[in-house]
Amino acid sequence: MSAKVFVVIVTYNGSKWVTPCFSSLRKSTVPLHTIVIDNGSKDDTLARIAAEYPEVEVVDTGKNHGFGKANNIGMELAYRRGADYVFLLNQDAWIDPDAVQKLVEAHQRHPAYGVISPMHLNGAGDGLDYGFSNYIAPNKCRSLYSDLFLGRLKDVYDVGFVNAAAWLVTRECLEKVGGFSPSFFHYGEDDNYTQRLQFHKLKLGVLPTSRIYHDREQRPPSKFFESGETFRREVIARSSNPNTQFSFGREWISVFAHLGYALARVNIHDVKLQLAKIRLLAGIDKATVLANRERSKTGRAAFLDLDAGSGAAYPESIALRQVTSVQ
Numbered sequence: 001m002s003a004k005v006f007v008v009i010v011t012y013n014g015s016k017w018v019t020p021c022f023s024s025l026r027k028s029t030v031p032l033h034t035i036v037i038d039n040g041s042k043d044d045t046l047a048r049i050a051a052e053y054p055e056v057e058v059v060d061t062g063k064n065h066g067f068g069k070a071n072n073i074g075m076e077l078a079y080r081r082g083a084d085y086v087f088l089l090n091q092d093a094w095i096d097p098d099a100v101q102k103l104v105e106a107h108q109r110h111p112a113y114g115v116i117s118p119m120h121l122n123g124a125g126d127g128l129d130y131g132f133s134n135y136i137a138p139n140k141c142r143s144l145y146s147d148l149f150l151g152r153l154k155d156v157y158d159v160g161f162v163n164a165a166a167w168l169v170t171r172e173c174l175e176k177v178g179g180f181s182p183s184f185f186h187y188g189e190d191d192n193y194t195q196r197l198q199f200h201k202l203k204l205g206v207l208p209t210s211r212i213y214h215d216r217e218q219r220p221p222s223k224f225f226e227s228g229e230t231f232r233r234e235v236i237a238r239s240s241n242p243n244t245q246f247s248f249g250r251e252w253i254s255v256f257a258h259l260g261y262a263l264a265r266v267n268i269h270d271v272k273l274q275l276a277k278i279r280l281l282a283g284i285d286k287a288t289v290l291a292n293r294e295r296s297k298t299g300r301a302a303f304l305d306l307d308a309g310s311g312a313a314y315p316e317s318i319a320l321r322q323v324t325s326v327q
Helices: 015-026 045-052 067-080 099-109 130-135 144-150 171-176 189-199 227-240 248-264 268-283 286-295
Strands: 005-011 033-038 057-060 085-089 093-095 113-122 166-170 203-214 322-324
Touching (some): 033 045, 085 099, 113 189, 144 203, 166 171, 227 248, 227 268
Parallel strands (some): 005 085
Antiparallel strands (some): 113 166
């Protein structure tokens, strides 16, 4: 296998996972250059990486840029360094030694895929990650469950969505689809990316012979799944999908219709909920969201600066507090 593979990991207070994550990368059967983009960790994540894994390149941004933008920084760096593939890996995940090698070889056999994911096991390794198991259900990933049971696995399986905890992204995909949309701060950006893959005629697949481990079962409830944040993100997701028609006018009609129904029933709780949705809808920067949607259609590395001739070692779009580069 002749390919230059970069790993991009976004960290944020992830000290507890430093050892399983980074030690697994050292055991990879193919060479990996790892770039960490830190989103302002307050624990000893960066100190541990520097002390125990000096081969890792660390970009300390000094603040939380969100999942998508931080990954974009890493993907820009990897592309400028000549990456053939960028493997996005969550800080709370780790890999089998041959996981990345199998992903790369699968893409070389099936170049129509822009993103290929391994199978996601839970942190204990005694079952599939529950969320991932839903992504590959029979109505979303045709015949994989049956083929696993019958022992007749194919190479790569088409799938509608897989979360970006472990994605092998091709160079062509970066050039055509680009990076994550800045309309999303945290959560929803990978859903949007898979929609954009479809728009640009690149495939998303899962490789049943490649495995990673995602330790998220004990993750505490996130503020990003509170009702208001969920509603806001769902509206932005609908307005960002390049494959469908969308109108903010219809969103206004819907929320006011629900408010009228709540008032007619004298449902005070629902009235308050609909009023909160109205405030949230009013607060969305609609012009920017729609502009990002149009930019995502261009097929020219949307949301990434891939100009290797700029001479800049690091993206100009971010002010860095500190950069530790280990080649």
